[in-house]
Amino acid sequence: MADAKQLHIAMFPWLAFGHMIPYFELAKRIAQKGHKISFISTSRNIQRLPKIPPNLSSQISFVSLTLPRQDNLPQDAEATNDLPLDKIPYLKIAYDNLQDSLAEFLQKSTPDWIIHDLIPYWLPPIAAKFGISSVFFSIVQALTLCFCGSSSTALINGEDPRTKPEDFTVPPKWVPFDTRVAFRLHEAKKFFDHYEMNDSGVTDIFRLGSVMAGSNVIAVKSCMEIESEWINLLGELFGKPVLPVGLLPPTANDSRDGKEDNIWLTINEWLGKQKSRTVIYVAFGSELNLSQNELTELALGLELSGLPFFWALRNRDGFEERVKGRGVVWTSWAPQLRILAHESVGAFLTHCGPLVMLPFFIDQGLIARVFADKKVGIEIPRNEEDGAYTMKSVAEALRLVIVEDEGRIYREKAKELRLLIADEELHDQYVYKFVEFLQNYRQVSDK
CATH class of the missing domain: 3.40.50.2000 (Glycogen Phosphorylase B;)
Structure with missing residues (x-):
């Protein structure tokens, strides 16, 4: 697709380094294909991310948003690893309160796409309002998303037939192939928390269902070589194109100031x-x-x-x-x-x-x-x-x-x-096909 236009892609990960780092790795790989990236986060998190590689400095820009003050959040707490678990719902509230400043940026810069996380359930309608297509990029694999629920509607409306942690220790009924993959009881108890209301006022499962329903495309940090059946099932369950982007192993040129x-x-x-x-x-x-x-x-x-x-x-x-x-x-x-x-x-x-x-x-x-x-x-x-x-x-x-x-x-x-x-060529192909899809999608929708 040598004649395809250069894309401008905004990226908006959740405020956890386990999310921001894979998003940054994907940003670098997309930028290497000649496209512009606006990587959006808060100022303190941007300071703690790896430096942009010199060869990509003209392709990637950090966009710093000020995290609104929130009761119950310590000063300078801008990421999950700054907080105990019981305080993370308040970080979600502060993150939700970024929507006005994010909307202002999107309206001014009008990127072709925004790639976002599961937490901003309010983002797909904002993107659609400005004519911006959206990708929900999941850092968890397709099999986990398949375990979460049978459809976006079921997630949003709380229509899951599983009502107790024990129900999560067997494969869901909507998985049509044989598998022994399921939670242990101690894991299921923790996982069940995502279906319960928390202090942010919205369940995590509602957030997930909303971004799955509202986005144009679902991308997963995975590959067909590991979970092809689950990737195919995810597309069937949620009625969206599902694109694996590879495993995104950290690139070797992570700058640490010469140390x-x-x-x-x-x-x-x-x-x-x-x-x-x-x-x-x-x-x-x-x-x-x-x-x-x-x-x-x-x-x-x-x-x-x-x-x-x-x-x-x-x-x-x-x-x-x-x-x-x-x-x-x-x-x-x-x-x-x-x-x-x-x-x-x-x-x-x-x-x-x-x-x-x-x-x-x-x-x-x-x-x-x-x-x-x-x-x-x-x-x-x-x-x-x-x-x-x-x-x-x-x-x-x-x-x-x-x-x-x-x-x-x-x-x-x-x-x-x-x-x-370690197969860089394989993972590069996944990113190439992902970007090619985004380019073709825009060209089709622009006609």
């Missing part, structure tokens, strides 16, 4: 002293705050495994001294892609694999089930009721995938998944 190389030299020196494929890399991102008990059992489990590990952990708990020499507890930013690519790293212990999986958030349990079925990882066993795990269960799972013969199949399958995740 990255010095940090990497220190880490690489330690990794280089370890045996091939023996190190466990542990990371749960910046959004997760483990309880003291969860942290202790995980730490003791790592120690009990007897295996070397590198743990990217933001809060110190005195564990560093105890494991000196065999394990590293790293309390600042770490170059994740470089660490995972090192030959000494044999397993990744994270929310949902590959190899060792300990899910905590909304969709991670479902993804962990999918990966377990594909034999690319095992879940650390947990109590079905409350999700508790022990140091023994942590240690046994780690030793199985790194040391034991019966873990060989997981190691081999995980290599295949790593190749898929």
Whole structure:
């Protein structure tokens, strides 16, 4: 589509770094195709995002909106990781109050498209009023959206036949193919909260249903190689084009003000002293705050495994001294892609694999089930009721995938998944097809 016009695309993610970072990765990939991006967030969040790569500085602009003051929100709290869980509904209220300033920007700049998140249920009508097409870009996979409800109307009107957490521990009746993917009871209890009214005055499920109904297109951070049946089902359930944009692995040129190389030299020196494929890399991102008990059992489990590990952990708990020499507890930013690519790293212990999986958030349990079925990882066993795990269960799972013969199949399958995740050409094709769709859609609708 060399003759297709350049697009101007606005992007408006929810105020969580687990959302903003994938949106920023997608923005960079769209900009690389020659299109203009207006990336909209609040001033403090923009300051904390990675810098725009120099080669894309003419294509991407940050648009800073002032987050309205909100009772019950601490000063300078502009993202979910600035807050305890019970305060996040008040952040949603402040975010909802951005609609006037966002509408003003959209009216003045008239982008061709706006790509937005699930929280701004009020956004699709505003975009339509100004003749702007909208994409709901989901950072969770298609299978999670299929689990949420059978249609936009059902989500908006609260017409879900499931009335208690136990109902979410089996696949929904509207899934027409055989699957064992479902929530554990402790996960279902947390997931059920999204159907309940919160202090923002709107349920999360109503928000989701409204953006699914009002947007022109649904995009998902996923690929057909992992969940083709779910992607196809999502389109059937919600009657919209559903486009996977690939897995959006972080690009290597993430700027850290020149500190990255010095940090990497220190880490690489330690990794280089370890045996091939023996190190466990542990990371749960910046959004997760483990309880003291969860942290202790995980730490003791790592120690009990007897295996070397590198743990990217933001809060110190005195564990560093105890494991000196065999394990590293790293309390600042770490170059994740470089660490995972090192030959000494044999397993990744994270929310949902590959190899060792300990899910905590909304969709991670479902993804962990999918990966377990594909034999690319095992879940650390947990109590079905409350999700508790022990140091023994942590240690046994780690030793199985790194040391034991019966873990060989997981190691081999995980290599295949790593190749898929690292396939830049494949993921680039997904973005290319996504952008091509947006261009064709505009051209058709302009006629």
